[in-house]
Amino acid sequence: MSPQEPPARAHHRVWPRRLPYAIRTPRTSLWDNLVVSARRYPDKPALVFFDLSTSYAELLAQAERLAAHLRAQGVRDGDRVLLFMQNCPQWVVACYAVLRANAVVVPVNPMNKADELGHYITDPDARVALCAADLAGELLKADAGLPEAQRLRHLVVTHYADAIGPAAEVPPAWQAWLGARHERPALAGGSVATWAEALSSTAPLPEHNRGPDDLAVLPYTSGTTGLPKGCMHPHRTLMHNAVAGALWGNSTAEAVSLLVVPLFHITGMVSGMHTAIYGGATIVLMPRWDRELAGRLISRWRVTHWTNIPTMVIDLLASPSFERYDLSSLVYIGGGGAAMPQAVAQRLLELFGLRYAEGYGLTETAAPSHSNPPDDPKQQCLGIPFMSCDARVVDPDTLRELPVGEAGEIVIHGPMVFDGYWKRPEATAAAFIEIEGKRFFRSGDLGRIDEDGYFFLTDRLKRMINASGFKVWPAEVEALMFKHPAIAEACVIATRDAYRGESVKAVVVLRADARGKTSEADILAWCREHMAAYKCPREVAFADALPKSGSGKVMWRWLQERELERTEPARAQ
Structure with a gap:
């Protein structure tokens, strides 16, 4: 890449030759x-x-x-x-x-x-x-x-x-x-x-x-x-x-x-x-989702395109009936929400000549803001900025655009970006910044760009759990858990999950009169009754008190780091 070529434009060198960089869409509904x-x-x-x-x-x-x-x-x-x-x-x-x-x-x-x-x-x-x-x-x-x-x-x-x-x-x-x-x-x-x-x-x-x-x-x-x-x-x-x-x-x-x-x-x-x-x-x-039904439908209807969550592909390939299914009609397979394991992507390539094209986007960007070129995808990668999209990596504090390889916040400008949050002018104002006279949406995700212009996710600025592509926001789960009559305090964090990537864990302080009377099973059953299944904690840990900062705020990040340390040895085995 020449010194004058901005990292946000390097991806034009790997752009599908059959496609324009930007498109004009119908001015209709x-x-x-x-x-x-x-x-x-x-x-x-x-x-x-x-x-x-x-x-x-x-x-x-x-x-x-x-x-x-x-x-x-x-x-x-x-x-x-x-x-x-x-x-x-x-x-x-x-x-x-x-x-x-x-x-x-x-x-x-x-x-x-x-x-x-x-x-x-x-x-x-x-x-x-x-x-x-x-x-x-x-x-x-x-x-x-x-x-x-x-x-x-x-x-x-x-x-x-x-x-x-x-x-x-x-x-x-x-x-x-x-x-x-x-x-x-x-x-x-x-x-x-x-x-x-x-x-x-x-x-x-x-x-x-x-x-x-x-x-x-x-x-x-x-x-x-x-x-x-x-x-x-x-x-x-x-x-x-x-x-x-x-x-x-x-x-x-x-x-x-x-x-x-x-x-x-x-x-x-x-x-x-x-x-x-x-x-x-x-x-x-x-x-x-049902892997056997998916296998039958792809075979019977000669499905050509399948956008999915990687866990679905993992599940289908693990089916004992897999050899009976005919996936030869597929010409495009891709998705997002979680990283596709390299071994699974390699198996797709060897069995069907399919390159799994991962993508990235948010509700605010009408799904993809980034996608891997179908003919030239990189594994474990968000892809390159989508058609008509200008995406950058900036310093979250100074908003200065960062060079190749340096991690910062992913910001997005393009015709797919939403107008703002309903009835939330303050949240809307906080979600956008201006760069070179253009309005960019702040994704809250930390990433980097490689020398070819591909984006990679490195971390999150926002406190969020990604369970098989479902975004779980701890503050929302905590607000629901506080309605439980036995819970005095709760802090929700992510725990590693071999299949889902991440799962929800709650660290709970019980009220004095509930200690010894309320079990993990009781709380898990209550959660299943009062919140969507993907938000429900899979694990509850009891604590005498939650760690707090000098200002009295719960130190969720400290709890999160301890949880990652606890699960790291198991992950390495």
Whole structure:
């Protein structure tokens, strides 16, 4: 690299020759992508769920009818609508229906419990929700605990079984869950419609009037302190990464993608759903991970593209049935959320000639801000700045750009970066800096750039635990644990996990009257009842007191360092 060449531009020398460095994206809404694909490929499968296909024409028609129902129930331009279900065809229909209704999608993690859900109703001022029937109880429990003026006024419920054919090969452990029928729930002070009732709406639809700068999606992300914050993504930020994702992965209308990463998460929503719908590809949906089902689906539907979490690949390759599966159709495989072990990446290369392309991004960047070139990936690496993206490494204190090899904070500028945090002007101001007249987002992650312009993650500025790609924010878990009647104090840290990378550990001080009466098992069971499974501590350690600084703050970093020292010998064995 010449002395004049800034490290942020070195990656142009390894850039895929078939692609431009930046792209111009359509100045239309995400809804228009579905309209165009349905016009081009009306009879082509848009969605496959077990053994049932939904064509592009059917997807469009269902989304329009559901949008008409939402408008008839009072949803107006810019209103926020909750979307609360596992991956299924109804999720895709609901998402596009909200967009067609000129409203804003608020995707909610289906693992969340009532204690967590109230915030997702009150913060975005949502009054309407689209929900899976098996999750309605938790949502209504949260709603009942809110002031009357902040409660939901309408709910649409759906059953997964409605999208599954009678001969579908459903994993035995899922049959009761996916096949269950639930009573119509009662919404205090509001109304409830079934999915069939909503889709039979004959109400008129207003003109679709959303443009690139209108708010489209409000996904929530937690942080070091406080409750989760909504990330304001207009149509243009998601549109950029949908179009860029199709180009980067060589996707065409003939592509068949396996979508198992959660749709509520920005990666599943953008890299999985919006990218495929934009290009007219076929999406093979999985409600959640199961390695045998994944193997069968890739084989049967000749899946070409698979974005995943590395632990899924590790699990599939370890299946005793692996030799029966045909993965020869795959032409692109990649993902993020955790590092891909070198031995597993090497096995993929030897067996199928596939180079696993790791990527990096945040909710704030509409999924990828970095990705490895599919033809020239480096292992254990975040990749290079994505299309149209300018990423730098700066000193976190002075904000000076750092040279090759020196670790600092990764900052990101580009058309995929969100507009700011919903109702949080102070947090928004703190999240951005200006460099050379451009607005850069502060990722909170520490990284370095090598001589070829590839980025590597070295540490975190933010206090966060990465469990199989799920981001767990200790402050949020601690706030929930403090509701336990036996807990006086709690500090949440990361512990090493051979499979998940990291897991959650809680160091707990019990109240005096609970000592000797409350066990680790008691606390773990309580956590499973009151918080999403991925946030739950896998281990609880009791302490007489938590270490505190002179100002009285809990010294979480000291506890974290002791935990890493404790687990280091086991890791080395």
